[in-house]
Amino acid sequence: MFDTTKFPASIDYDAFCEPALLATRLINSPQGLHYDYCFYFGKTVPAETPSGFSVEQGPAYLPYQYACDKAIDELTQDDIEAVQKQRLLLADNITFEIQDDIPPYARTAISKGSTGKWLSTIRISRSVYDDALSKNITPEQNARINLQVACVLIHELAHAAHHRLFGPVREDYREESNIAEAGFEAVACLFGFTPKIKNDWNAWTTWQYRRTHAAYDLTKIGRRVWQLPEKVEKWLMEPEFVMKLSDDDFWEAESGEYLLEGAFALIPDCVPPLCEPGNDEDIHLYEALPLSIRDLFRTEGPSYAKRMYAGYANSERQLRTRPENDYRFKKETLAD
Numbered sequence: 001m002f003d004t005t006k007f008p009a010s011i012d013y014d015a016f017c018e019p020a021l022l023a024t025r026l027i028n029s030p031q032g033l034h035y036d037y038c039f040y041f042g043k044t045v046p047a048e049t050p051s052g053f054s055v056e057q058g059p060a061y062l063p064y065q066y067a068c069d070k071a072i073d074e075l076t077q078d079d080i081e082a083v084q085k086q087r088l089l090l091a092d093n094i095t096f097e098i099q100d101d102i103p104p105y106a107r108t109a110i111s112k113g114s115t116g117k118w119l120s121t122i123r124i125s126r127s128v129y130d131d132a133l134s135k136n137i138t139p140e141q142n143a144r145i146n147l148q149v150a151c152v153l154i155h156e157l158a159h160a161a162h163h164r165l166f167g168p169v170r171e172d173y174r175e176e177s178n179i180a181e182a183g184f185e186a187v188a189c190l191f192g193f194t195p196k197i198k199n200d201w202n203a204w205t206t207w208q209y210r211r212t213h214a215a216y217d218l219t220k221i222g223r224r225v226w227q228l229p230e231k232v233e234k235w236l237m238e239p240e241f242v243m244k245l246s247d248d249d250f251w252e253a254e255s256g257e258y259l260l261e262g263a264f265a266l267i268p269d270c271v272p273p274l275c276e277p278g279n280d281e282d283i284h285l286y287e288a289l290p291l292s293i294r295d296l297f298r299t300e301g302p303s304y305a306k307r308m309y310a311g312y313a314n315s316e317r318q319l320r321t322r323p324e325n326d327y328r329f330k331k332e333t334l335a336d
Ligand SMILES: [Zn+2]
Pocket: 155, 159, 181, 182, 183, 184
């Protein structure tokens, strides 16, 4: 996905070696595979409309909701192979560029290729590239940069995957999420929350909150916005956590933590207390966790995903589609 041929020859590809290796490991974790499984083979389910959605935008610009009836620990080997096939197809559709005049961290541009496929150009900001190039830094600083850049790559890859399937239309709400933004969603589905590790931050943060991201118009991509926390919540990220992700032993040793704990090895300490039965103080934070992460902590019975979305099972692993004509948004039905 991130091989050297996809980057411009003029840049120092070495800068991306460690972040790309980390990103590859993360997307191949149980939760990384599940994110893509749900994205590619989930089903479109009825969704509430965004708060200020305008009919004139037409159905093509409506965020939909998707979900699958399988939890992280319910994927089969065939499911995983189906995901890997889609990723190979995606790899053919993306290239990376470094760009000076964009704010951190990156932007993904879409274009139509000669064969009619939607292609993505992932433009990484110069400042991220400069960070990745940093030399003479401590192992902890290096690990922080690796995680930061890996998350930028994973974030943009999620946008590129959406482009590939659906072209230039709005992204979808995943499961119970209240903001339709595939990039943050993809990273939150790995860890529960999203890391913010630049500019003196070394924290896990919620990404779904009301005053989120000046760059996003929540009237178009947000729903149930009044239920979201007012502002960002954050928890200190332990340096040990950042360091272990850049440690080959963590990923490869025969008795390493990752091998023993699987998905749980990537879950930071701030997440499990929110998932304990009886936690009702931090209910809005619990609800800010992706459903798939909450499912990891169920103690018995079928997953939440199975209970909520059993009717949307996709046993043939057909690629997800969006309804072409949603009767709710036909202009004539809305005239009165
Ligand atoms: Zn994004």
